[in-house]
C-alpha cells in the first residue's frame with residue numbers, strides 16, 4: 001500500500017492523468033484503511049493486487065499519434081489494468097489482474113526467425129530502444145464491443161523491423177506469445193489452441209501506427225497488459241495485439257492466428273474495426289466505452305484511424321476479408 005502511494009505520487013504525469021485517477025486512488029486508500037478485504041468491491045481488490053509490485057517509471061516523449069483528448073477521455077489506470085482479456089491468465093475479465101503476479105517476465109527472450117536477415121534470440125532491450133520511447137494515447141476496441149482509451153508507451157514496430165531486417169520475400173509477420181503452464185492457469189482451459197498466435201501483413205506491421213508496447217501511464221507495462229512487450233495496431237480489434245510476445249516470425253504465407261483457427265466464421269485474419277460488418281452474434285455499430293454499462297459510443301470505421309490506414313485496403317472487399 002505504501003509503495004503504491006509513493007509510486008503514484010512520483011509519476012510525472014499530472015498533465016495526462018485525469019483527476020479521477022488520483023481521486024479513485026485516494027478513495028481506495030480510504031477504503032483500504034477502513035478494513036476487511038471482504039468489504040471491497042472486486043475491482044478495487046484487483047487494482048490493489050495489480051499494483052502491489054512497484055512498476056518502474058519510464059521516460060517517453062509525447063507522440064502526435066495521440067487521440068483527440070477532448071473527444072476521448074483517458075481511462076483510468078485501474079480500469080486499464082483491472083479489466084483485461086489475457087486468456088492464459090484466466091477467462092474472467094478480473095483474472096489477468098488476479099493472476100498477474102505469478103508471471104515472471106525477466107529474463108525474457110524473443111526469438112526472431114523466418115524470412116529475416118538478422119534472426120536470433122533478442123533480449124527486450126536489444127529490440128526496443130528505451131531511449132526513444134513514445135507515449136501514444138490509443139483507442140483499443142475489443143471485438144466484444146467495449147473500448148478503452150489507453151496512454152501506451154512504446155516504439156513504432158517499424159523500428160524493430162529496421163533492427164532485424166526482414167527479407168523482401170516476407171509478406172506476413174507472426175507473433176507467438178508465452179505458453180508457460182506453471183505461471184498461467186488459463187492454459188488448462190481449451191478456450192483456444194495454445195500458444196496464442198497473432199499476425200499482420202507486412203505493410204500493416206510497417207505502418208507507423210503499429211506500436212510495440214512496453215509501458216502504460218508512464219510506467220513499465222503491468223503483466224496483465226502483456227509485459228514485457230505486446231503489439232497494438234489501433235485500427236484493428238484488440239485481439240490482434242498479442243501479449244507477452246516470445247517469437248516474431250517472418251513468413252510468405254498468412255499466419256494461422258488463434259482466433260481465426262478457433263472460430264473462422266466469426267474472426268478473420270484482418271479484424272479491422274468495422275461498424276458495418278456485424279459479428280455473427282452481435283452488432284458492431286456501437287460500443288461500450290468503459291466504465292459505462294451502456295453502448296454509449298458509436299464505433300468508427302477503422303476505429304477512427306481511417307485517414308491513416310484506409311489506403312492499405314484499397315480495392316479489398318472488407319466483408320469478405322473481415
Ligand SMILES: Nc1nc2c(c(=O)[nH]1)N[C@H]1C(S)=C(S)[C@@H](COP(=O)(O)O)O[C@H]1N2
Pocket residue numbers: 080083084085086087088140141142143177178196224225226237238239240241242243244
Ligand atoms: N496472449 C494474449 N494476448 C491477447 C489476448 C489473450 O487472450 N492472450 N487477448 C486479446 C484481446 S481479445 C484484447 S481486447 C486485448 C486486451 O488488451 P488489454 O487487456 O491490455 O486491454 O489483448 C489481446 N491480446
Ligand SMILES: [Mo]
Pocket residue numbers: 085141142143144237238239
Ligand atoms: Mo478483445
